[in-house]
Amino acid sequence: MVMLIQTPPEGIYDELFDEDNRVRPSCRMLEDWLIKSDEDLLAEKRREADVLFQRLGITFNVYGEDQGADRLIPFDLIPRVISASDWQRMQAGLRQRVQALNRFLFDIYHDFDIIRAGVINAEQVFANPQYQPGMQNLKLPRNLYSHIAGIDLIRHNDGDFYVLEDNLRCPSGVSYMLENRRMMMRLFPELFAQAPVAPVEHYPALLGETLRAASLKPNPTVVVLTPGRFNSAYFEHAFLARQMGIELVEGADLFIRQNKVFMKTTIGPQQVDVIYRRIDDDFLDPLAGNPDSMLGVPGLYAAYRSGNVVLANAMGTGVADDKSIYPYVPDMIRFYLGEEPILKNVPTWQCRKPRDLQYVLDHLPELVVKETQGAGGYGMLIGPKASKKELSHFRTLLKARPDNYIAQPTLSLSTCPTFVDEGVAPRHLDLRPFVLSGKKVQMVPGGLTRVALKAGSLVVNSSQGGGTKDTWVLEGDAC
Amino acid sequence: MLSRAASSLFWMARYLERAETQARLLDVSLTMALIDVPEDREEQLSVPLLVTGTREVFDELYNDITPQNLIDFLVLDDRHPASVFSVIRSARDNALHVRGNLSADVWESINLAWMELKELRHTGVTESNASRVFDWTRERSHVFRGAAYGTLLRNDAFHFLRLGTFIERADTTARVLDIRHHMATKSLEGHPTQSFFEWTALLHSLAAFEAYQHTYGHNIEPMNVAELLILKPDVPRSLRACLQEIASLLEQIESGDARRARRLASSLYANIHYGDREYIEERGLHEYLTDFLDRIQRISGQIQKDYMGWKQ
Numbered sequence: 001m002v003m004l005i006q007t008p009p010e011g012i013y014d015e016l017f018d019e020d021n022r023v024r025p026s027c028r029m030l031e032d033w034l035i036k037s038d039e040d041l042l043a044e045k046r047r048e049a050d051v052l053f054q055r056l057g058i059t060f061n062v063y064g065e066d067q068g069a070d071r072l073i074p075f076d077l078i079p080r081v082i083s084a085s086d087w088q089r090m091q092a093g094l095r096q097r098v099q100a101l102n103r104f105l106f107d108i109y110h111d112f113d114i115i116r117a118g119v120i121n122a123e124q125v126f127a128n129p130q131y132q133p134g135m136q137n138l139k140l141p142r143n144l145y146s147h148i149a150g151i152d153l154i155r156h157n158d159g160d161f162y163v164l165e166d167n168l169r170c171p172s173g174v175s176y177m178l179e180n181r182r183m184m185m186r187l188f189p190e191l192f193a194q195a196p197v198a199p200v201e202h203y204p205a206l207l208g209e210t211l212r213a214a215s216l217k218p219n220p221t222v223v224v225l226t227p228g229r230f231n232s233a234y235f236e237h238a239f240l241a242r243q244m245g246i247e248l249v250e251g252a253d254l255f256i257r258q259n260k261v262f263m264k265t266t267i268g269p270q271q272v273d274v275i276y277r278r279i280d281d282d283f284l285d286p287l288a289g290n291p292d293s294m295l296g297v298p299g300l301y302a303a304y305r306s307g308n309v310v311l312a313n314a315m316g317t318g319v320a321d322d323k324s325i326y327p328y329v330p331d332m333i334r335f336y337l338g339e340e341p342i343l344k345n346v347p348t349w350q351c352r353k354p355r356d357l358q359y360v361l362d363h364l365p366e367l368v369v370k371e372t373q374g375a376g377g378y379g380m381l382i383g384p385k386a387s388k389k390e391l392s393h394f395r396t397l398l399k400a401r402p403d404n405y406i407a408q409p410t411l412s413l414s415t416c417p418t419f420v421d422e423g424v425a426p427r428h429l430d431l432r433p434f435v436l437s438g439k440k441v442q443m444v445p446g447g448l449t450r451v452a453l454k455a456g457s458l459v460v461n462s463s464q465g466g467g468t469k470d471t472w473v474l475e476g477d478a479c
Numbered sequence: 480m481l482s483r484a485a486s487s488l489f490w491m492a493r494y495l496e497r498a499e500t501q502a503r504l505l506d507v508s509l510t511m512a513l514i515d516v517p518e519d520r521e522e523q524l525s526v527p528l529l530v531t532g533t534r535e536v537f538d539e540l541y542n543d544i545t546p547q548n549l550i551d552f553l554v555l556d557d558r559h560p561a562s563v564f565s566v567i568r569s570a571r572d573n574a575l576h577v578r579g580n581l582s583a584d585v586w587e588s589i590n591l592a593w594m595e596l597k598e599l600r601h602t603g604v605t606e607s608n609a610s611r612v613f614d615w616t617r618e619r620s621h622v623f624r625g626a627a628y629g630t631l632l633r634n635d636a637f638h639f640l641r642l643g644t645f646i647e648r649a650d651t652t653a654r655v656l657d658i659r660h661h662m663a664t665k666s667l668e669g670h671p672t673q674s675f676f677e678w679t680a681l682l683h684s685l686a687a688f689e690a691y692q693h694t695y696g697h698n699i700e701p702m703n704v705a706e707l708l709i710l711k712p713d714v715p716r717s718l719r720a721c722l723q724e725i726a727s728l729l730e731q732i733e734s735g736d737a738r739r740a741r742r743l744a745s746s747l748y749a750n751i752h753y754g755d756r757e758y759i760e761e762r763g764l765h766e767y768l769t770d771f772l773d774r775i776q777r778i779s780g781q782i783q784k785d786y787m788g789w790k791q
Contacts, residue, residue: 054594055587056590057575057578229578235578242578247480248578250483253481264789265482266482266732266733266786266787267734267735268735
């Protein structure tokens with residue numbers, strides 16, 4: 001039996017088919033495999049994957065539920081392929097972008113060059129709730145702020161990659177990238193014998209190297225700090241700690257003495273030099289941030305200010321991945337690096353500017369409106385899909401608090417064949433590569449591909465029913 | 480290693496050992512209830528409750544002590560902490576806490592047990608499928624031990640995990656021996672024909688029936704049973720075997736100034752190692768075991784103080 005692969009609607013870039021519905025050179029092998037598979041086989045393999053993911057416990061922790069299974073993030077069996085030349089370009093662009101963002105963070109906590117030069121106005125930086133005045137003039141090793149960055153990219157219908165969002169605080173999802181690969185190799189070993197897929201398995205090693213380089217000590221003690229097992233990303237925290245061979249600690253395992261951080265071990269206190277923290281700024285230290293936080297360590301902020309411990313990522317990085325700062329990233333690249341940006345930004349109207357606001361109000365049904373502080377696909381308006389009521393509701397919101405919103409054209413995220421109830425059909429997706437900054441900027445080829453499982457949907461977030469796919473960066477342009 | 484991780488590993492292993500114990504005890508009691516004289520049936524069924532100290536809780540929740548009630552209470556009832564369900568849930572909770580220290584194989588062995596147990600709760604356990612459930616519990620415990628033995632680095636994480644196993648095991652052996660030895664001795668006087676079954680029940684509860692046959696032959700003699708389960712170093716559940724492991728594990732664990740648990744364990748081990756059956760007879764088995772239980776609990780408490788306690 002030959003499998004039918006539904007072709008994408010016109011005007012949308014598809015990762016498998018070109019505009020004439022011919023298979024792209026990079027995907028020939030994949031297509032060959034797909035048409036020879038049948039739905040029963042794929043369904044069986046998917047069940048197998050579900051069981052394995054359940055056993056591994058790669059689940060959302062719905063705690064206190066004895067009955068019923070923990071929730072899995074749906075995993076799609078059909079990989080998403082990126083050609084070597086696309087990846088080369090993307091990699092150069094990511095490196096450039098993350099370098100500029102780290103330079104920007106250093107600048108806004110030290111010399112304010114970019115503000116003096118008039119590229120960004122002072123209010124947008126200093127009045128940003130994510131700006132941490134306490135970080136001013138704090139010397140950080142290698143002047144690094146965002147050691148681990150996750151950059152969300154989409155492919156537009158012009159075939160080019162655009163940056164949708166920078167994640168410079170605690171980007172998550174990398175364990176899915178690694179487990180998805182492991183799962184694919186287990187389910188379809190024969191595919192990897194044929195396709196020249198670049199490996200991603202060394203990510204934990206690179207992460208460990210990056211974290212050790214975050215301290216200037218010769219053999220720093222590094223730990224992963226997790227909010228605990230009720231956190232939905234707990235699996236990832238434990239996974240990375242184990243892969244790097246370092247301790248996974250919770251706030252209660254650490255204490256501060258003489259402005260130094262120690263962990264409580266079976267042989268007494270042991271000093272900690274680098275904390276890969278997966279807790280938000282505000283919860284790190286109840287004395288400095290949210291006083292009700294039970295997750296953090298009292299006195300950590302003072303220890304950090306004394307330079308006795310490195311936090312990865314640094315405090316106060318959120319100001320640079322805010323949607324109100326996003327439109328300036330291309331200018332940052334020009335300003336700090338003197339280079340033209342390789343990766344494009346999505347054109348963005350800043351509603352805080354009266355002219356932009358007027359444009360947005362006039363064209364609301366065509367646009368996507370997002371909160372500057374929003375994340376996870378919440379609090380946004382997708383103009384073309386919104387009802388009259390929703391549109392008028394957002395008009396009110398926009399007029400009341402214009403500085404709280406930005407707007408962008410509705411992008412046509414690219415599609416990729418995905419195994420769904422209707423068979424193999426095109427679904428929209430994005431990509432989050434993880435960029436590590438230590439002695440140098442490094443990344444493994446690939447990232448986390450998120451896919452919207454509903455036909456036509458553009459929302460890929462797992463909290464909104466999105467799934468994930470294995471991401472294949474090829475070691476050539478065709479296979 | 481982290482004190483909290485050491486504590487979680489210790490308890491995780493204790494709980495898994497406890498699940499296996501529950502299954503063995505229950506299995507033996509249900510079988511014995513079938514062959515026992517009717518007036519002793521209730522006493523048979525109450526053994527697992529006595530060993531786990533749950534008789535009062537049971538009486539609060541159930542009207543009378545029937546095989547099905549006992550199964551309900553000790554396998555799937557989550558209203559008290561001693562059921563197989565509660566014990567495996569506690570083990571998994573602890574495992575979740577120390578996932579960073581566990582190999583994927585060990586974690587999966589525990590997670591899988593938990594998933595299957597949740598399924599079991601839907602199907603339910605009755606007298607007719609109970610044996611299969613007991614087999615399953617024992618198997619899960621074996622798989623966990625095998626995965627731990629076969630895949631974990633021999634570091635302190637492994638040592639704390641093993642400590643949990645052997646502390647729990649020593650405690651169980653002493654309790655089961657105490658209760659069942661008393662019952663079996665009594666039956667020697669009342670129902671001599673029954674008494675053979677009573678002794679085999681004791682030995683089966685501690686997986687030592689074959690070991691007895693191998694060491695002493697077919698005749699079951701009360702002091703031989705006590706000697707086997709207390710003094711024989713080659714019986715996996717004997718007190719001596721457990722203490723030898725505990726003392727040696729504590730020697731291997733990196734300790735700063737903490738020496739008390741080590742001292743307590745070595746001293747108890749020396750007592751058993753150089754002990755003999757005459758001393759146990761003189762002392763009286765019940766007295767001897769009561770003293771042992773007291774000391775093993777002190778060792779367990781001291782381990783937690785020495786390595787896991789950080790009350791500031």
